Amino acid sequence: MQCEICGAEIRGDSFKVSIDGSDLTVCGRCSQYGKATGKRAPVSNKVAPVSRAPVTSGTRRPPRKAPEMVVDELVDDYAQVIREARESKKWSHDQLASKIKEKATLIKKIERGEIVPEDDVRQKIEKALDIKLTERTGDSDWSGDRLNRGTTLGDIVTIKRK
Numbered sequence: 001m002q003c004e005i006c007g008a009e010i011r012g013d014s015f016k017v018s019i020d021g022s023d024l025t026v027c028g029r030c031s032q033y034g035k036a037t038g039k040r041a042p043v044s045n046k047v048a049p050v051s052r053a054p055v056t057s058g059t060r061r062p063p064r065k066a067p068e069m070v071v072d073e074l075v076d077d078y079a080q081v082i083r084e085a086r087e088s089k090k091w092s093h094d095q096l097a098s099k100i101k102e103k104a105t106l107i108k109k110i111e112r113g114e115i116v117p118e119d120d121v122r123q124k125i126e127k128a129l130d131i132k133l134t135e136r137t138g139d140s141d142w143s144g145d146r147l148n149r150g151t152t153l154g155d156i157v158t159i160k161r162k
Helices: 078-088 093-100 104-112 119-129
Strands: 015-019 022-026 070-074 134-138
Touching: 078 104, 078 119, 093 104, 093 119, 104 119
Parallel strands: none
Antiparallel strands: 015 022, 070 134
16 A cells, blocks of 8 residues: 555555545655544435445446537637638628627627637527537546546645744
8 A cells, every 4th residue: 555645655554634624545654744543423414325326246337428528619719610600691790790699799799709609699699690609529538547546745845844
């Protein structure tokens, strides 16, 4: 077992300490930096314990994958797409603004890229100009396996001695 502060191999007894509300398992040398945690605190009666479903003998369920987050994001060049679509229809800023019932100054600022259109305005612009300003993105290429599991608190924090 490794000390969660300095990363050294714990030989002998390990200590449970609390540092700023975080419970850590540390070596004897690092135990001085936190407050020793006693026995577990009683659970409030208001909190119902979570029971696990019994697993049938001989069969193991494969680990669950996290649900893939698919999100519609605004395209990077939304301002240029809107301007080109408006100009291809030969509409002025005022004409587009009147069709979507928004101010012409708002259209101008969006086309200059000064502001990002809110969802309701974006949908009105998409409908009026018959364009798509969003693209589907997902985090399917992200994997938790790439995380470095060897990093400890001691690798990040420098301890100042008084």
